[in-house]
Amino acid sequence: xxxxxxxxxxxRRLTDLPNVGPATAADLRLLGITRxxxxxxxxxxxxxxxxxxxxxxxxxxxxLDVFMSLTDFAAGGAARPWWDYTAERKRRYGSRLRDxxxx
Numbered sequence: 001x002x003x004x005x006x007x008x009x010x011x012r013r014l015t016d017l018p019n020v021g022p023a024t025a026a027d028l029r030l031l032g033i034t035r036x037x038x039x040x041x042x043x044x045x046x047x048x049x050x051x052x053x054x055x056x057x058x059x060x061x062x063x064l065d066v067f068m069s070l071t072d073f074a075a076g077g078a079a080r081p082w083w084d085y086t087a088e089r090k091r092r093y094g095s096r097l098r099d100x101x102x103x
Contacts, residue, residue, distance in 0.1 A: 003069075006079035011036050018079035019066045027063075030054055039074035042067075045093055061097055065089050 003018035011017060014025040017036055031050050033039060044067035052058055068085040 003079040003081050006073075008079070017070055018073055019069050019082040024063075024066060027051055036074065039070050042071050042074070044068040044071045045096065047071075061089060061093075062086070064093065064097070 001016060001018060001020060006016070006018045012035075014020055014028055014033070014036060015022065017039075020028070028034075028039075031047055031054065033042070033047075044064060047067045048059065048064040051063065062082065065082040065085040068089060069080055069082045072085075073079055
């Protein structure tokens with residue numbers, strides 16, 4: 001859902017979350033996330049790594065940005081567009097992502 005349209009009190013399904021459409025909701029369900037509350041204690045990098053492993057595909061790092069936005073929102077942060085997390089992702093996980101891609 002577009003972050004500007006998210007109303008925290010109305011979030012019930014995965015697709016009610018900011019930056020989540022049907023494809024991302026399916027990825028989350030593949031990881032065992034079936035409701036928004038399941039993201040409250042989740043680690044975005046662990047989710048990203050698990051998705052890459054489950055699908056045997058190295059996903060675009062922007063998927064990690066989305067996971068960061070979701071875990072931040074679940075922890076009480078504002079609904080923000082996924083691209084707001086790109087600089088933070090590069091700062092926090094840049095070398096880990098490069099190592100994962102290399103190896």
